[in-house]
Amino acid sequence: TDPHPEQARQTGPGHGMRVIFAGTPEFAAVALRAVIAADHEVALVLTRPDRPAGRGMSLQPSPVKRLAMENAIEVFQPLTLKEPSAQQRIAAVGADVMVVAAYGLIVPQIVLDMPRFGCINVHASLLPRWRGAAPIQRALLAGDAESGVCIMQMEAGLDTGPVLLRAASAIATDDNAATLHDRLAGLGAQLIVEVLDKLPLPAEAQPATGLTYAHKIEKQEALIDWSKDAQALDRHIRAFNPFPGAQAQYGGQTVKLWRAEPVVGAGEKGLILSVDRNRIVVACGSGALAVSELQKAGGRRLPVREFLAGHPLKAGDRFDLPA
Numbered sequence: 001t002d003p004h005p006e007q008a009r010q011t012g013p014g015h016g017m018r019v020i021f022a023g024t025p026e027f028a029a030v031a032l033r034a035v036i037a038a039d040h041e042v043a044l045v046l047t048r049p050d051r052p053a054g055r056g057m058s059l060q061p062s063p064v065k066r067l068a069m070e071n072a073i074e075v076f077q078p079l080t081l082k083e084p085s086a087q088q089r090i091a092a093v094g095a096d097v098m099v100v101a102a103y104g105l106i107v108p109q110i111v112l113d114m115p116r117f118g119c120i121n122v123h124a125s126l127l128p129r130w131r132g133a134a135p136i137q138r139a140l141l142a143g144d145a146e147s148g149v150c151i152m153q154m155e156a157g158l159d160t161g162p163v164l165l166r167a168a169s170a171i172a173t174d175d176n177a178a179t180l181h182d183r184l185a186g187l188g189a190q191l192i193v194e195v196l197d198k199l200p201l202p203a204e205a206q207p208a209t210g211l212t213y214a215h216k217i218e219k220q221e222a223l224i225d226w227s228k229d230a231q232a233l234d235r236h237i238r239a240f241n242p243f244p245g246a247q248a249q250y251g252g253q254t255v256k257l258w259r260a261e262p263v264v265g266a267g268e269k270g271l272i273l274s275v276d277r278n279r280i281v282v283a284c285g286s287g288a289l290a291v292s293e294l295q296k297a298g299g300r301r302l303p304v305r306e307f308l309a310g311h312p313l314k315a316g317d318r319f320d321l322p323a
Contacts, residue, residue, distance in 0.1 A: 017196050020090060020098040020115065021064070022046035027185045028101035029063035031122050034189035035099060040196055042073050043093045048104050049077045081111050090114055097199060099192060100154060109156050117199050119154040121161070122188040124181075126168060127152060128206040130214040131159035136184065137177050138214035140239035143231070146170050147180060149188040151195045153203045162203035165191050176238040217244065224248045225322050226270035230262035230287030245295070249320035250313075258301050259293035270319040277305040280313060 017040045021032050024047050036042055045068035050059040061069070068075045078086040087110055090098075095115040100107060101122040112119045125135035126148040132138075139147045148168035155161040167190075169183055195201060222244045224233060237246040237260050245256040265273050265281055265288025273281045279290040295301045296311060 016040045017096040018043050020044045020093055020095045022098060022103040023064045023101040024048045024062045024104050025102050026063045027181060029067045030185040031101045031189045031192050032064055032067055034193050036071055038193045043095060045073050045075050047077055081105055082108055087111060107154060112154055121152045121154050122192050123150045123152055123159055124184045126166060127159060127163060128211040130212055132214040133216040135214040136180050137217050137239045140177060141235055143235055144171055149184055149191055151191050162205045164195050164201045164203050167191055176241040178242050219244050222247045223322055226319060227285040230284040230289045233284055233289050234260055234262045254297045256295040257291050260289045260291040263288050263290045270321050272313060272315055272317045274315050275313055279304055282319060
């Protein structure tokens with residue numbers, strides 16, 4: 001028998017859902033905020049355990065946990081969802097649906113099957129392109145013309161499930177990972193509320209073609225290779241802003257490049273072609289890159305004229321090439 005006959009009659013279109021929300025970073029917090037505002041009953045929030053951060057490396061709650069606490073929602077932070085005790089805690093909620101957004105833990109089949117409408121995921125790409133951990137950065141690195149959000153019915157596979165709703169967003173030439181993240185987070189929040197208001201919805205299998213994987217960003221990928229063309233390096237700088245920051249080497253020191261644009265120019269790779277108070281133009285494998293904001297290790301992000309005051313660079317100097 002249904003343990004919540006009253007509730008079962010009242011869910012569905014026009015009535016709030018009893019929701020478990022699973023997510024960790026800011027992207028997920030934006031979606032959670034929208035679900036709360038749409039008057040769904042968020043009965044439990046799952047998020048990753050607190051992590052050490054900041055100078056003192058003290059334990060910091062995730063953005064999702066902070067938001068849940070502000071709204072007096074119960075928070076559960078298991079290390080894994082494979083433990084029977086964690087599974088019992090989730091089953092006890094009697095949720096209509098579990099919303100998952102950038103949670104960071106594998107959701108086993110037994111948990112996927114618990115809520116009445118299963119588990120639905122907010123994913124920041126146009127599936128099946130960029131399944132996986134870093135869809136926003138990978139789309140920028142690849143020079144994609146658009147990205148978007150899919151609301152997907154979760155299966156055991158990684159981002160393989162059928163799509164309930166999708167929406168695209170054009171990628172601008174000056175978008176970086178932060179601006180694209182914020183736009184897609186807002187879009188995801190809008191779409192998840194739309195889906196919750198309309199469940200059950202028909203789901204469409206992902207296309208069989210166009211599949212790519214968005215592997216997790218590794219810190220060593222951030223290193224700039226001046227033998228690449230200027231367009232590729234421009235995308236590289238935007239994809240790694242704000243994390244982990246595109247890194248160039250100059251005289252054995254790390255310098256992070258935060259803002260640049262491709263320009264006409266030629267010379268030896270890594271050679272500084274010209275310097276003025278607004279930009280430093282560096283030769284690439286093809287074309288040149290005009291850098292306008294950069295940061296020395298341990299320093300702040302600075303516009304060129306402020307950076308030059310402490311680190312005089314001039315035409316003819318050269319950035320190190322990767323070993």
